[in-house]
Amino acid sequence: MADSKTLEHIDQWVEDNWEDVVKDIEKLVNIPSQEDLDHAGEGMPYGPGPLKALEAGLEMCERMGMKAANHEGYVGTADYIGENDDKKICIIGHLDTVPCGPGWSQDPHKMTRRDGYLIGRGTLDDKGPFVVSAYAAKYWHEQGYQFPYTLRFILGCNEETGFLDVYYYKEHFEEPAFIMSPDAEYPVSAGEKGIYQGVFTSGPISDGKIVSWNAGEAPNAIPSDAFVVVNADISKLPTCPGITLTDEGNGNVRIDAKGKGGHAAKPEGTKNAIGMLVDYMLDNDLVSESERQFLNLQKTLIDDYSGEGVGVKAEDELFGPLTIIGGTAWKDDDGTLHQSCDSRYPTTFSCEQFEKALSETAAKFCATYETDSDTVPFWIDPNGQEVQRLTKVYNDLTGENRKAYTLGGGTYCREFKNGAAFGVEMPWRKDPDWVGGMHGDNEGISEYALKLSLKCYILAIKEIMEIDY
Structure with missing residues (x-):
């Protein structure tokens, strides 16, 4: 667990940067990014919406000092180059979303802020969590921390409909030493159903x-x-x-x-x-x-x-x-x-x-x-260093005593040899009835959960970087 002085510094940094975090989430949420194969073409294999979201995500990463690249519209990467660039620790999120039904009480592509919640398609799955994880890396970059391994963000655009983005990535790049995704629940998913x-x-x-x-x-x-x-x-x-x-x-x-x-x-x-x-x-x-x-x-x-x-x-x-x-x-x-x-x-x-x-x-x-x-189902050893360290980060920050679990949802992690989903949902916390969940009407997430996730990812990045790969 980080010392109290470090935790106080992180708390203050989160508060100082929070409005920027919300603005970047809003920018992505306001881009309709469902798959649209009828209008797909060269450089936008999933249609214009996912491409626009990818470009906005890469622009955000570039502003944070990462080396960003668009790979033919299939997937994006953004790196903080580490001492060892041959090995990479990756964080993967997706900027495509599922379609929106007619039951929304607001425009799903115009993010609203209400009583401590962000509402809009993608606030929870997965634009909001992706932005938060990127800001977590930005924290260490601003502190002048030299990452032992390259920290790479993978920006997916086809998670909801086909995983063609991750198949493209695996065809063109080597396996990461470890990959995690903010696209599930806390503390850590060590496996996923088929x-x-x-x-x-x-x-x-x-x-x-x-x-x-x-x-x-x-x-x-x-x-x-x-x-x-x-x-x-x-x-x-x-x-x-x-x-x-x-x-x-x-x-x-x-x-x-x-x-x-x-x-x-x-x-x-x-x-x-x-x-x-x-x-x-x-x-x-x-x-x-x-x-x-x-x-x-x-x-x-x-x-x-x-x-x-x-x-x-x-x-x-x-x-x-x-x-x-x-x-x-x-x-x-x-x-x-x-x-x-x-x-x-x-x-x-x-x-x-x-x-x-x-x-x-x-x-x-x-x-x-x-x-x-x-x-088919996927799982990794729940007693491995990565799962144990990530679980401890969450429990230390919250004072809870939760254990790694398996989930029914499918994340990108199942496509890699060594990966785990880390947050951001906490289903044991009751949200108001007007807040919907993943894939539902009025999809939303509390700012409390996002702030906690930002702190979790700040500490998690350091913990994973300290493992000898």
Whole structure:
């Protein structure tokens, strides 16, 4: 633990620089940076938004005295050159974000500051934490500290949709001695569940009543808002909590659902808006018989995130139970219906088991199933120096006694040989109801958590730099 004089100096430095930190977070949050492949091109493989965010992040790092570089728009790097430039300690964050649904109470790309919280898409995942970690490095740079190894920031732009940024990085650069990411919870994640995604597809739809349906923002997010348009008589439809009906004319009704969204890795406490629409359509006989079969499949998936209903329930001692959610639903022009799923799974399950169980479940409802992607579980030794030192930094600063854990979310660290996610969330601290979480409406984070994270990262950088690699 740092001595009291050092801690007092860090506290004062954080306060003196805090408004600059907030301004830099705001600058990044105000840039819409969702993947946009329709407008991708040379130098912007993920579209113009992620590129603009990358350029802004690199400009910030350059202002801090780092040597910054844009690598063909795929990924960015920014270095404080150390005594040993052959070995690098890396901090990796991402500047891309998931799409924003219609349930926000404010413009998601205009950061607001309210009662000690920053609200806006990316304040928590992952623009705010990235800015904080960069300022932590700036602290040591201003103190004249010579890093024993080069400290490299990796600025990702494709974390939410494909990890192509990190694949590019690994193809062009050597493995870091150690890498950490401010994209999870405290104290330290020593492992991450596997991430599996796929899509259910209905059989032929005859005499369909669903006119249009494109619900959910991303496969890895539980939607808080969703709507569907069906052929129906609005005068015969009942009211229902969370459901809004709108007469679209020509015998069509728009049905909106308002649930409670969240990250696919944390389904507990959420209410899937797609599931609400499914229930309303089934309860009020708003679908044809062939559509009903598929909606019953959706209900089986969405109603039980343990996976028992679709035959994939599993757990292990390291990661705990498997979870599975329905993230997006849509209708093709020919009437065919689709439902995506996203599972976070332990070591006792595999891609082959998913394909077998989910295909068998689909067949019961005259549907088919296909895998989209699979990433196996990852973990490092929780007794290793890095995990132990990072855990101690957090516990010493907070007076708590927390231990390393494994998580359901996926971070960049799983793609490297020696890495761990360090902060910044503290889910045991209750936020106001108007503050949303990762991937949800009104995403936000407290300034308290960000200030604490800045101090944690200041001390963590020094601790990791003192390890003999």
